[in-house]
Amino acid sequence: MLQAELKAMDTFNYIVNVIFRSESNGRAPTVVEGCGVKKRMGGQQLFAVMPLPWCPHLPEVRPVPAEGLDSQAPCSTCGDLSENWVCLTCYKVECSRFVNEHMLYHRLETEHNMVLSYSDISVWCYCCDHYVDNAALSEAKNAAHLSKFGEPLPGMG
Numbered sequence: 001m002l003q004a005e006l007k008a009m010d011t012f013n014y015i016v017n018v019i020f021r022s023e024s025n026g027r028a029p030t031v032v033e034g035c036g037v038k039k040r041m042g043g044q045q046l047f048a049v050m051p052l053p054w055c056p057h058l059p060e061v062r063p064v065p066a067e068g069l070d071s072q073a074p075c076s077t078c079g080d081l082s083e084n085w086v087c088l089t090c091y092k093v094e095c096s097r098f099v100n101e102h103m104l105y106h107r108l109e110t111e112h113n114m115v116l117s118y119s120d121i122s123v124w125c126y127c128c129d130h131y132v133d134n135a136a137l138s139e140a141k142n143a144a145h146l147s148k149f150g151e152p153l154p155g156m157g
């Protein structure tokens with residue numbers, strides 16, 4: 001297994017266990033501090049390909065701008081059109097790690113963690129190093145889908 005997959009799985013297990021444990025024993029949920037928390041708490045194994053149902057960085061997501069999203073927008077740094085992401089905090093468009101890594105640089109400069117792919121309308125959290133899917137992301141995913149395919153996400157019309 002790849003190192004990145006192992007790391008993602010650790011983070012996932014950690015977060016799932018925090019949620020499940022806090023629900024089952026009635027104590028206040030453990031606060032996830034910073035990005036360095038990857039301690040495995042034991043418990044069930046889950047597949048790393050599943051998006052996280054929640055992550056501590058969801059509050060960074062800002063409402064979609066009134067003009068909506070443009071899935072055809074070029075990278076704001078290098079102008080590449082092939083594979084761009086949009087930052088869900090400031091809505092800047094930057095290219096992927098497979099082009100010139102400008103979204104990764106954006107994250108390093110700004111610490112904005114939540115980004116949406118115009119390729120497959122998925123949301124990645126850089127801090128958790130994992131895909132995330134949560135109702136708080138529906139507005140942005142819907143706006144991206146509307147721009148790319150001319151219609152809202154299924155069930156969002």
Ligand SMILES: [Zn+2]
Nearest residue numbers: 075078095102
């Ligand atoms: Zn770029």
Ligand SMILES: [Zn+2]
Nearest residue numbers: 087089090112
């Ligand atoms: Zn940003």
Ligand SMILES: [Zn+2]
Nearest residue numbers: 055057125128
């Ligand atoms: Zn996160």
